[in-house]
Amino acid sequence: MSGSRFVDTLKALGYPKAEELDPQSFDWMFENETVLPFLEWFSDNVTPANVLQPTEIREFEVLAQSPEGILEGLELDQALQNISLEVEEDVSEEKLRDDIERLSREVEDSKEKTDTLLRRRDKLRVHQTALAHKLSKVEKLEVSAKHAYKEALEQSRTDNDQINSTYENVVKSVSELSSFHTGEGLCEDKSSTFMAQMSLDDYHRAEQHFTQELTAYTQKQFFEGMARMAGEGDSTCEILEISDPQSLLVKGESKDVSDKDCQEMSRLQSIYPMSEIQRINALVDQQQLVFACQYAERKIGTLQRERPPTEIEALSDQLENVQSDVSKIKREMARLTENEIPSAIEESSVLQKTYVLKGDYDLKLARQDYFTSNQDQIINQLVQQRSRNEFLAMAYEVEARNHRDTHKLLVAVAMDLQRNSKELKDRMQMMSDPSITAARHQRGTISDRDTFMTRLHNIVDETDATTDRHHLFLTYSGLVEGVEKLKDHLESLHTSHASTSCSQDNRLALLEKNVKSFEAMVYTGSVRGGQPVLSPQTLIDHQGQLENELQKLEQTILEIVTDLSRKEKILKTDSLQATERELFLYFFNDPERLDQVLQDLNTRLQAQLVS
Numbered sequence: 001m002s003g004s005r006f007v008d009t010l011k012a013l014g015y016p017k018a019e020e021l022d023p024q025s026f027d028w029m030f031e032n033e034t035v036l037p038f039l040e041w042f043s044d045n046v047t048p049a050n051v052l053q054p055t056e057i058r059e060f061e062v063l064a065q066s067p068e069g070i071l072e073g074l075e076l077d078q079a080l081q082n083i084s085l086e087v088e089e090d091v092s093e094e095k096l097r098d099d100i101e102r103l104s105r106e107v108e109d110s111k112e113k114t115d116t117l118l119r120r121r122d123k124l125r126v127h128q129t130a131l132a133h134k135l136s137k138v139e140k141l142e143v144s145a146k147h148a149y150k151e152a153l154e155q156s157r158t159d160n161d162q163i164n165s166t167y168e169n170v171v172k173s174v175s176e177l178s179s180f181h182t183g184e185g186l187c188e189d190k191s192s193t194f195m196a197q198m199s200l201d202d203y204h205r206a207e208q209h210f211t212q213e214l215t216a217y218t219q220k221q222f223f224e225g226m227a228r229m230a231g232e233g234d235s236t237c238e239i240l241e242i243s244d245p246q247s248l249l250v251k252g253e254s255k256d257v258s259d260k261d262c263q264e265m266s267r268l269q270s271i272y273p274m275s276e277i278q279r280i281n282a283l284v285d286q287q288q289l290v291f292a293c294q295y296a297e298r299k300i301g302t303l304q305r306e307r308p309p310t311e312i313e314a315l316s317d318q319l320e321n322v323q324s325d326v327s328k329i330k331r332e333m334a335r336l337t338e339n340e341i342p343s344a345i346e347e348s349s350v351l352q353k354t355y356v357l358k359g360d361y362d363l364k365l366a367r368q369d370y371f372t373s374n375q376d377q378i379i380n381q382l383v384q385q386r387s388r389n390e391f392l393a394m395a396y397e398v399e400a401r402n403h404r405d406t407h408k409l410l411v412a413v414a415m416d417l418q419r420n421s422k423e424l425k426d427r428m429q430m431m432s433d434p435s436i437t438a439a440r441h442q443r444g445t446i447s448d449r450d451t452f453m454t455r456l457h458n459i460v461d462e463t464d465a466t467t468d469r470h471h472l473f474l475t476y477s478g479l480v481e482g483v484e485k486l487k488d489h490l491e492s493l494h495t496s497h498a499s500t501s502c503s504q505d506n507r508l509a510l511l512e513k514n515v516k517s518f519e520a521m522v523y524t525g526s527v528r529g530g531q532p533v534l535s536p537q538t539l540i541d542h543q544g545q546l547e548n549e550l551q552k553l554e555q556t557i558l559e560i561v562t563d564l565s566r567k568e569k570i571l572k573t574d575s576l577q578a579t580e581r582e583l584f585l586y587f588f589n590d591p592e593r594l595d596q597v598l599q600d601l602n603t604r605l606q607a608q609l610v611s
Helices: 002-012 023-031 036-045 054-065 074-081 093-182 201-230 255-305 312-431 451-460 476-523 537-573 575-589 591-610
Strands: none
Touching: 002 023, 002 036, 023 036, 093 312, 201 312, 255 312, 451 476, 537 575, 575 591
16 A cells, blocks of 8 residues: 555656556565655655646756856845836726635635634544553553563573474484494494394304204213113113103013013022022131131241240140140031021021112112213203293393384384474464464555455455445455444344344243143143043053053163173173184084184194194
C-alpha cells in the first residue's frame, strides 16, 4: 500500500515514466523506520503546486542569464514596494454585488468547514486522548512483553547451546564408540579390544596338541601300563564303563574261566600237604645247619679260651649227656612229625584256599585301583578342557549380550534424533507461515501468499458467498468488519435462541400437563393396581414364559462364556494343554498335519536321546 502511494505521488508530480514503475518494488523503503516519516510526509503533502513547471524553469534560466540578473535581498524588497496596483475604474454595481454574494457564500462555506474541522478536531482530540491512554497501557504491556521476550530469547539461546553441546557429546561418544569397536585407534602392537576381534588360532592349536597328548597318555596308561602291571604282553584292557551291562566287572567271568580256576584250586590243595612237609623239612634242615654252625663256633671259642679235658671219664660223661639230649630231640621230632605237624598241615590246608583267593583278589584290586586312578586323571583333564571351552563360549555370549545392549541404545538414540529432526522441520515449516510472521511494516491489504488470512476473510465475509462479486484485493479492515457483523449475528442468534427456549419450555409444560391428563383418563378404573390391561391374558402368559426362557438362556450363555474364559485362561497359562488342543484339532480336521507333528516330535526326541 505504501509503495502504491509513493508511485501515485510521483505520477501526480509528472515524474518521467512513472506509469512504468511497480509499486511493490518500493515497499522495502517503507520498512526502514528512519526513512518512513519523510516518505509519509512526501506522499501526503507534496502536490503539483509545489513543483515548478518547465516553462517557469525556462523563464528563470532566461532571467538568470539577463544582464540585470536576479533581485535578491534589499533590491527585491524595494522593487515590491514600488509596484503600483492597477485598479479598474469601470467596475459595475452588478458585478460588485455578484462578487460580494460569492464572497459571502465562500465565507459561510469557510465557517461551516471551520466548524466541521473544529468538531473533527475535538473528536480527534478525544480519540487521541483515548489512544494515548491505551498507548500508555500498551507501552507497559510492550515493556513486559519485551522483557519476557528477552528472557525467552536468552532461555532459548541457553537451551540451544545446551542442545548443541549435547549433540556434540553424542557425536563424540558415538565416534569414540565406533573407533572402539572397529579398533581404528589401536596401535599395531596393542591387543584387540574385544574377544571377537582376537585370533584363536594359537588357542585351537594348543587345544589340538593337548588332545593329542591326552590321547597318547591314555593309550600308554590304559593299554601299555596295564599290560606291564599284569605281566602279560598281549593284555587287552579297556576303559571302565560300569553302566555297560557287557562289562566284565558287571557280568563276571565266563564259565570256562571259572572251571579252570576251580581245577587250579583243587590242584593246589592236593599238592599243598606234600609241598608244606617239604618246606618244613627244608626249614628244619636249615635250622639244624644254623645251630650246628653256632655250636661249632661256640666250641671253637671255648677250646680257644680253655683247655679241653684230658680225662676219659669226663669225656665219656659229656658224650653220654650229648647222646641223651640228641635222643630226646629225635623223639620230640618224631612225635611232631608223626602227630602234630600233619594235623597242623591238615588244618592249614583249609585256610590255604583263602590265602590264594585273597592274593588273586588283591592283584585284581591293585589292577583296578591303577586303572581307576588313571581314569580319574584323564577325566579331570577332560573336565578342565571342557571348562575352558565353556568359559570361552560364556565370555563370547556375555560380550555379544553387551554388544546387543549397546546396539539397542544406539538405535534408541538414532530414533530420538530422527524424531527431534522431524519436530524441528515441522516447527520451521510452521514458523515460515506468513500468518504468524510479524511484518516490519503494517500492511493494509492481505497478501496473496497469506493463505490463512485469505481463507479466514472468505469465511467471515458473507457478501462473497451470497453474491458472485469478487474483491480486487482483500483488506484487514474488511476482515474486521466481517468479524463485527459475525459477532452481531451471533448476538442476534443468542437472543432468538433465548426467546425460542422460553417458547419451547412453555410448550413442554403444556405437553406434560396434557400427558398427565391423558394418563388420568386412561388409568382411571383399572383393576390391576393402576395399570390398564393392554393385551389379552393368553398373550401375557406366553410373554411371561418367553421371559423365563430368555432368562434361562441368558444364564446358560453366561455359564458357557465363563467356561470358555476359564478354558482360554488355562490354554494361555498351560502350554501342554494348548498343544493337546492343537493335536485334537489336527486329529479331527487335518490328519496329515497330525502325522507331520508326531514325526517332528519323534525326531526331536531321538535327537535329545542321542545328545
